[in-house]
Structure formats: C-alpha cells, structure tokens
Amino acid sequence: MKISIIGVGLIGGSIALKLKQKNTADFIYGIDSNIDNLADALQLNIINEKADFKTGIESADLIIIAVPVDSAVKILPQVLDLISDHQTVMDVGSTKSGIVKSVENHPKRSRFVAFHPMWGTENHGPKSAVAASFSGKAGVICDREKSAKDALELVESVVLDLDMHIIHMSAEDHDIHTAYISHISHITSYALANTVLEKEKEEETIFQLASSGFSSTVRLAKSHPEMWLPIFKQNKENVLDALNEHISQLRKFKSALEKDNFEFLEELITNANKIRGILDK
C-alpha cells in the first residue's frame, strides 16, 4: 500500500517507521511545509520521497493527516476534494469534534476515519520519531458510522499494525475524556512550571534541588504551543470544565491546610492514592 503522510513530525514519523517495519506500507510520501522536517524524514528513512500536496494525495491509497489540529481542520476538506472513492483518509489529532464537523457535509465524508492514538511526548519533529511508540496503547476511532465500511476496515487494520488496541467512541465523548485524561495534565504541568519559574526570580538556587519527582510532574510543560494551543482552542469548553474541577480540587487541599484539617487532608491523599490501582492494573 502507498501511504502519504501530511506532517512528518513526531506522530507522523513514528507511524511511518512502524508501518514500514510491518510492511503495511510499500512506499511513503511525505508532505510538509517545513522543509527541514522533510529533509530529516528523508535522511532518517522515515519517508521514501517528498511530494507536493496534490501529487502526494493523488498517488496514495491512504492519506494520514498528522499536523496540529488547527491546520488539520483546514487541510482535511482540501484532501477530500482531491481523492477518489478508492482512497482513504485518516487523521491523528488530539481533538475530534472540530475535525468531524469540518467535513460533516462533504460529499467524500465517508472516505475519512477520525483517529487519535493515545501516545505522545513532550518532543517534536521526525528526529524524535520511534517505531515502537504506539505499542500497547489505545487507538481511538470516532464516529465510525460516518465512515465507509472499507475505509473503516483499512484504518482499523493500520491501527492494529501499530500494535494498538482499538476503542470506539463519539467525537464528542472523546473530547470530554481527553480534556480530563490528557489536556488538563498539560495545563497542570505548564502552570507548575510557571509557579516555580516565578519563584526562581527571587530564589536562584531552586532548580538545584529538582529531583525526578518534579521532573516527572513538569515533563509535559516542555510541550510546544504549536501543537497545544490549537488543542485548547478547539476543546475549550471541556478543558475549562476540567480546569475548574482541578482548581476546585486544589482549593480543597488549600482549605484543609489553612484550617489545620489534617483528617480531611489525609482523606484527599488517600483518595488520590486510588490512582495506583487504576493505572497499574
């Protein structure tokens, strides 16, 4: 199968590496407005050839859109305009309501399958791409009833080739869930980084004491705005819900401390400890 990947960054690059390894892809075209990324992807054998937008799309059986979600909603209709009924299009965006809405009335809507692999890192670009990235992780397919049977089957086989397990849900549910399980984690990390950076202006030695605990909690704060600003923008209402809940949870800790209510503080900690049983099972 010939595959075109629009956006040969961390996610697009990792998918390309894995699908080559699995022989799912015989040939991969790379389409990217960032010529450095294209050059890196070629050099790293992530793609076989770079292509312009039109040629790349017309030459592929499967087109994978792996650009930030604000670009994805603009690019998807243009891709559908160019394809035939024998071609399939999938995306990998972290928000799903916006992208399915961008093509809801498009005559080729059924050739598109909305997908989100639950994997990412704070890094970006093809140099960070790793073939094994997705193994064992969840691959979410949204609004499957809007996709043609053969398109859905093709994308599902690709997701299984990425060694992911498939979860189906509506785009709307996806965006609620990811606000809580992914988007809010990023805001928490960004805000924690800013908290400590603000304090560091007075206390210069603060980062000498950073241990692995701090590094772990703040890791996502390294994530780039090019990817995350459009996600927060598109999923604004759900992210605000999660953020309000998170601030109200933090206020419980504040209130318990202020009132020397250490029984309540212990209760809050013990409740949070339940995450161990859930994440480790």
Add this chain to the structure above:
Amino acid sequence: MKISIIGVGLIGGSIALKLKQKNTADFIYGIDSNIDNLADALQLNIINEKADFKTGIESADLIIIAVPVDSAVKILPQVLDLISDHQTVMDVGSTKSGIVKSVENHPKRSRFVAFHPMWGTENHGPKSAVAASFSGKAGVICDREKSAKDALELVESVVLDLDMHIIHMSAEDHDIHTAYISHISHITSYALANTVLEKEKEEETIFQLASSGFSSTVRLAKSHPEMWLPIFKQNKENVLDALNEHISQLRKFKSALEKDNFEFLEELITNANKIRGILDK
C-alpha cells in the same frame, strides 16, 4: 564503621545498600517499629541485624534517622539523649525547620547533621530500595554551623559515598525551596488524580485513554499519606504560599481560555517551555 538506621524503608534501605556496596558500612543495625519491614530488610541483606532502640543507638558510630518527619522530630531528641560525643546522628527528612528546632537547645545538638537527599519515588518499604538511587542527585545539608566539625565531615563523606553532590543552605531556605520544587508537585498530582477520579464517576471509560503523559503527571499521586501528610503539616506556610501561587497560575490559563485570549495563552505556554532549558542543562 557501624551504622544504625532507624526506619528501614525506601530511603533508609537505599542508603544501607549503597553504603554497604561502598564499604562505608561494615555492619548495619536496623531499627523499625514495623516488623515486616525489618524482616524484609534482613532477608534482602539491607541490614546485618535488627536491634532494639537503645542497643542499636549505643552500638553505632553513625545513626541515620529515616522515618516520616512527624516521627523524626520526636525520635531525634531521644537519640541525642543516648549518644556520646564520638557518635554522629543524621536524618533524611523532607522538611528541615521542624527537626532543627526540635533539638536547638539540646546539649548534644552539635552531634546532629540535618540532611535531605533530593530523591524519592512514589513507592515505599525496603523492597523498593535501590543502591544507585541517589547517584548524581543533590544532597542538602542544613545549618552546618550548628554541627561539630568531625560530625559534619563524617556526614559529608557519607553523602559523597552516596554519589551525591552537596548543597549547603539554612533549614529555613530549604523548606521554602522544597515547597516549590517538591511539595507542591505532590499536591498538584494528588489534585489531578482526584479531578479525574471525580469525573470517572460519570464517565467510566476515561482511564482506558490514559497515556504516558497522564501517568507521568499523576505518578506522585501514588505517594503515601504516612510520609506526605507530616511534610505538609510541618511545612504548612511555605506549601500554602506555593499552592496559592500555583492556583493563581492556573487561573491565568482559565482566564485566557474564557476570554479567548489565545495570545496570552501562548505566552503562558511559551514561558512554561523555559523549564526545558533549565531541567535539561
């Protein structure tokens, strides 16, 4: 040198393993009110022998107190009561003002060196102990002017044997710094866990989507209240300062989102990204 370790858990156990490996310790006594931990520590060759409080303390050149900080402030004066001027005592607690205050007028104060290794995990108990835990991390020694020269030199040589680099500061400064670089990370993680656990009551599938990003940010939420409740209690004022700053940083994200002020949101993210340069250098 003979060493007694009071509290053969994650930290006490890891120190014991490392100091045996380095031949700093010829013989290690373990003192612990938890008999399971003592049995595990014996079986894992973390300690040579278990001892009762009095015998353990009188038999050792160096006594290391590695219990939660609420117990440490009670135990330290009792230990100093029992020792001679040829013995040295150190602790490993995550708060330092309380412990130095607990012995400020003790006649044996100068035999005590206040220490905090900047390492820990969300796990506990001797089974989680690892000899290499401390390598490359910061070891903070507080209020060194209050310790006798020979006691300080002994503890510094032990810290170097743990492969740590030594940082000196006052107990007061230590508690301000760790509130920001360590204690607040734990509250953030606990509150994030509670945020998602609260939402899960409505949305059962939410944890199926958990990726490594969420796991990383929420990892510290697995940490036990036995250790952390006393830390928050002892460092209440500094933790509240950090928590207030953190909530105010989160409110900036909330306000930017609510007002569709994406320029400000981008600024907040870009500022947080600076953490990459600081942590990776």
